[in-house]
Amino acid sequence: MTLGPYASFIVASYVAVATVVAALVIWVITDYRRQKARLRDLEAAGAVRRSGRSATDVK
Structure with a gap:
């Protein structure tokens, strides 16, 4: 296969x-690994996810 005179541009x-x-x-x-680590740290510190609460827990 010949790419012609523009071969270097195409390959580059x-x-x-x-x-x-x-x-x-x-x-x-x-970034995914950093976010997972940050989430683990927050959960270990006692932070609760809003999605983890039931509808009756909302004030």
Whole structure:
């Protein structure tokens, strides 16, 4: 397969897109882990989730 005179631009574009997508995936995974850890810390400190209360608990 020949990409012609624009081969370097095409390959560079694909590499750039792959790098950005990989960075976004890593960022989402890292943020998810941080949020889960923060939630564990809050629950250990005694914080209660609003969604964890029943309708009769609401004032």
